[in-house]
Amino acid sequence: MIVLKLYNTKTREKRIFHPINESSVGMYVCGPTVYDYSHIGNARPVIIFDVLYRLLRKVYGEENVNYVRNITDVDDKIIAAHQDSGEDIDVITSRTIKAFRSDMRDLGNLEPSIEPKATDHIPQMIKMIEKLISIGNAYQEQEHVCFNVPSMVNYGSLSKLNREELIVGARVDIAPYKRDPADFILWKPSSSDQPGWNSPWGRGRPGWHIECSAMSNEYLGATFDIHGGGQDLIFPHHENEIAQSCCANGEDTFAQIWMHNGYLMVDGEKMSKSLGNFITVRDLLHSYHGETIRLCMLMTHYRQPLNWTSNGLAQAKSSLDSFYGALRQINDLPQFADELSEDFMAALSDDINTPEALKVLHELSRDLNKAKTEKAKARLKGKILSAGKLLGILKCDPDNWFKSVSPNLKSDLSDDQIHSLILARNNARDDKNFVLSDKIRDELLQSGIVLEDSKSITRWKRV
């Protein structure tokens, strides 16, 4: 059995992971608010937790992992987008959801087991809010329902922030309907031009945090294994989820393990929609293959800050070229059955140490280039491909990887034209007419085609 170690934000420790129930491992990850295209910062947790999902499936069996990633389709940012463009909210959210799914698929992510939408779970939220009111953790005031933070003794255990400091922290909104400055909204009224649902407190809509408490409870139960998201969600979002869920469910523990990925930076600055310095996944996919973007994301450990640069993307591309280059020379050789390198698994199992795992992948790739026997090659091919499978890369046919037209440099030459030029060049080489053969090669290079002669054939690739 593979020993999986995970870092828990709650305890600030890396520990061996023991699921509550090995035949039903539960993971909840906060998904997108669907009002605009995803930027690469949004993609980071999706990719990181996709790798964890693949790893959990490998360790506990594909049928035994339940991965829930929500879609927030009711939010004031969506309302703002609607007011800006005049588009119907349904149109905005359904278009954005479609784009999100397409972008995430292009980045090589598996679909979660369940992708629940907030608007499909309003009754569950109302029920949970009613429960919180009835047990004294929440109250209604001026059509708002708020969670009363002083009513929960352990509030702040995840972020290590305490109530007094929060209030001193100045940015706390002391709204008239709040009994305590640290209280947060569970339900708020909607005007007639805002989306709303009927509730015991009038027509309104849920606050930001309640959906995740309601939906995780619906699909994973009161207590489950892993809850993930970006570091910026630790406070207030996850802290408030804990407060709502633990109080409503009467449990001490909500998620066993809290995992948070580090920020993604651009030019040393945190990237976020509010700062406006974001790069959309969609734009990036015009210039880079999804696997390149994905590998760039995995070159840094998930808890570290990641500075997004074109140099990083170039390095990711270069690594993929070398993996595919090793695989290409044995493209027609069948691989051995899936076999995972122990070193690779050890790296990935150690709190998803993807940089260490990539080191192993590079070693396997070099071993394959050096391998003498077909048996050794086939076995290494199996190891490389199964490692790639866990990371969600190396899914392309190696030949196609090198021949695919780079979106940056469009090649004017068709494959047929390239082949006939290569034929002409090889004829010249057979005649020892190296002046002509080098001329043809230079011309191809001008069109972005690089040739690789081997004993038997001449391979080519687009750069």
Add this chain to the structure above:
RNA sequence: GGCGCGGUGGCGGAGUGGCUACGCAGAGGCCUGCAAAGCCUUGAACACCGGUUCGAUUCCGGUCCGCGCCUCCA
């Protein structure tokens, strides 16, 4: 002010109380008609100051610098 993260060779980026990260780039070599790809070899680092230790980049304390969070954020 509180909470938290980080400072590693030209660059990216792991890790470790004593020994090679790895990748990119550089140098030399093998292979090649020449290249390309690949392979081999190779130089180069652990912010600063103390402490613990036979020995610290790794542990402890302090200093400096950078960054994030403290109710919009993945």
